[in-house]
Amino acid sequence: MKENTGKLEHYxxxxxxxxxxxxxxxxxxxxAPLLHIKPEAMKRYLAYFDEKCARSKQMIEEAKEYIPGGVQHNLAFNYPFPLAMEKAEGAYLYDVDGNRYVDYLQAGGPTMLGSNYPGINEAAEKVLKENGAVIGLFNEYEMKLAKIIHENMPWVERYRSLASGTESDMVAIRIARTFxxxxxxxxxGGAYHGWSDQLVYSxxxxxxGRFEAHGIPKECTAHTQEFYPGNIxxxxxxxxxxxxxxxxxxxLLEPFGPECGTRVAHRDxxxxxxQLCDEFGALLIFDEVVTAFRAGPGGAQGYLNVRPDLTVFGKIVSGGFPMAGGVGGRADIMDSIAAGVAGGAAKAYVGGTLSANPLTxxxxxxxIKEIVEKDAAKIAGEQGDKLTQGIQKLIDRYHLPFVAWNFGSIIHFEVSGVMYLSVxxxxxxxxxxxxxxxxxxFGAAMTANGVITLAGSRIYTSMADNDETLKATLDAFDEVFSNIEVE
Ligand SMILES: Cc1ncc(COP(=O)(O)O)c(C=O)c1O
Incomplete structure (x- = not known):
């Protein structure tokens, strides 16, 4: 077994x-009791949406006729109403009313090079010209992708491209059961591994448990179990x-802790x-949907130097393009996956018409090539450190009980601690x-100040962030914190 050769200076x-x-x-x-934004400030933030985002409002009203809830994504809280975006470039998003925002939602994580990255777009155009979007037969990029993942994450000996993080988690557990x-x-408990029938659990x-498992028969989660986060x-x-x-x-673990380190795991x-998996003959699966390549070239596994048997990928393995997922791992385990119907030993049935399309x-x-060559994870991580330190200084200055911490470019800032509630x-x-x-x-207040976060409690920094975006963001935090009602 090869060691993971990632050097920590690139993380x-x-x-x-x-x-x-x-x-x-x-x-x-x-x-502690909740702290609220002062009513007059909140009124001003909400007025921003009505006054400056009229076209978004109108568009969403119309969309509600055709799309459940008027919007397809739940990454933002969409309060008071979702914003319709027109353009994404580098560290910024622009809405249909022409307002500019610093983008820390990062489409949920994949755009670590910055949005609308020219090099990736050019590659897409070239492939589209040559192949169109999909062929359904082997294409050299399937191998190039699997190989570059293996070169950076050597424990991923074999790799299968799939459509999404959800699908990849589903496939990983099917492979584990077959093997x-x-x-x-x-x-x-608390971790997110997509929305498949078996994993909408705690x-x-x-x-x-099954609190959110609406529409999912009990049998589907009969073999899904949980343990208390971080408690060996x-x-x-x-x-x-x-x-x-x-x-x-x-x-199945998110290596930094559930919800991308919302509950921080101890480093060891x-x-x-x-060790426990080895003792009990269970496979260890790392869900690196967020952490692969964002934590560094070797993912969280490279940083921690812990070998999982299987790794789940999403988002970043397509550079943000559609059909973003994959599972990789130990060769003998991955060989339990069938391409179509294979004879002989029991194989996990896995497929997908559009999976592994040349474009993606x-x-x-x-x-991935660009992320590694440009040291993007490290650069985004440095921005994450600076931003977290800045947020912490503001928390201290305003004597607020809020909490901020980061794993490089993954920043958590908590104003209400909802995920820490106890059943x-x-x-x-x-x-x-x-x-x-x-x-x-809080998320709406930040948006009104020109900053878009992920669900009001997470920030993903990118290689496109710079002193200007950091200053704009800290000014926004400052403005909102100055309007928190403290007794
Ligand atoms: C850790 C983790 N696993 C799985 C998923 C599901 O990925 P997808 O949204 O591509 O289905 C996500 C999505 O955010 C995630 O963060």
Whole structure:
């Protein structure tokens, strides 16, 4: 087995956040009464939308006739109404009313080189001219993509292109079940692994089980289990119990912690999980939908130097182009996947008419090449560090209980701590909507100040960020923080 050769100087993370420190600050935040934006300031922020975003409003009203909820994405809170975007360039988004925003939503993560990146667009144009969008037969870019992933993440010995992160998580657990002959899949409470029938389980808040599993029969989640985030004893207990219950096919982890490190894992946590998986004969699956190439050329696994058996990819492996996903890993395990109907040993049935289309494989290949050659993860990570430090200074200056931390270019800032609510809290059903509404208001206030975040609590920085975008962002935080009502 080759070692992961990634050099840490090319990684986004200059440090690992202090898990205990973040956890204790978050506990305080969630135990404290909510802080609100002053009503007169909130009125002004909402007036921004009515006065400056009239075309968006009109468009969304019309869209509601044809699209459920009027919008296809839930990455932004879309409060007070979704904004319609017209142009994306570098670090900025422009809406249909001509307003400019610093873009930290980053389409959910994939545009780490900056939006609308010319090099990737040129590659797409070339492939389109030569092949059109899809052929359905082997194309050299399929191999180039698999090879460049392997070169940077050597534990990904074999790679299969798929359509999305959701599909790739689904495929990874199917491969694990086929290879091990066991059914149980253990995930971390609160983690997100897409919306497939089996994985809409304990999303966002640990031990919420099937709370969001509407339309999903109970049988589908019968073999999905969870352990308490970051708690190795909790995982061990489940693995031990499973010994008398068919064993465990796989443990599925977001390596930085659930929801991309919303609950920060200790740095040695993944290594401990690796040991447990070996002890109990379970496969270790890393969901690197966000962290692959964003954490650094070797992904979170390279940074942590922990070998998963399977890795799930999304978003970035297409450079942001459609059909963005894949699964890779140990050759013998990956060989349990069938291309079509294969005879002989049991194979996991996996396919997809548009998967591995030349367009996506080419854009993915060139995006990864560019990310590595330009040191994009590191540059975006440096911007993430500067921004987090700036946010922290403002939190301190205004004596606010808010919490900010980052894994390089992945920044978390929490004003309400909704994902830290506990199912044991008898008031959870009252607190949930209040705390969601609070982040929504905060997200709207930031948008009115020209900054778009992911769901009001996450920021992805990119290679396109610079002193100008950082200043504009910190000015926005300053303006909003100055309008928080403190007793
Ligand atoms: C960790 C993780 N896994 C899986 C997914 C699902 O990916 P997709 O939206 O491409 O289906 C996401 C999406 O944000 C994610 O963050």
């Amino acid at each position: 986004a993370l200059s440090h690992w956040p202090d898990a205990d420190h973040v956890a204790s600050k978050m506990q305080k935040l969630v135990d 091990t002959g066991k059914a149980n899949i253990v995930k971390e 999303l966002h808040i640990p031990y919420t 004893d909790s995982l061990r207990k489940i693995l031990e119990e499973n010994e008398n219950n068919g064993g465990t096919a796989a443990v 946590f993944c290594a401990k999980v690796r 494989c080419a854009t993915g290949y060139y995006a 044991q809290d008898p008031d959870i059903m009252k607190k949930l909507p209040e705390r969601y509404a609070n982040i929504k208001a």
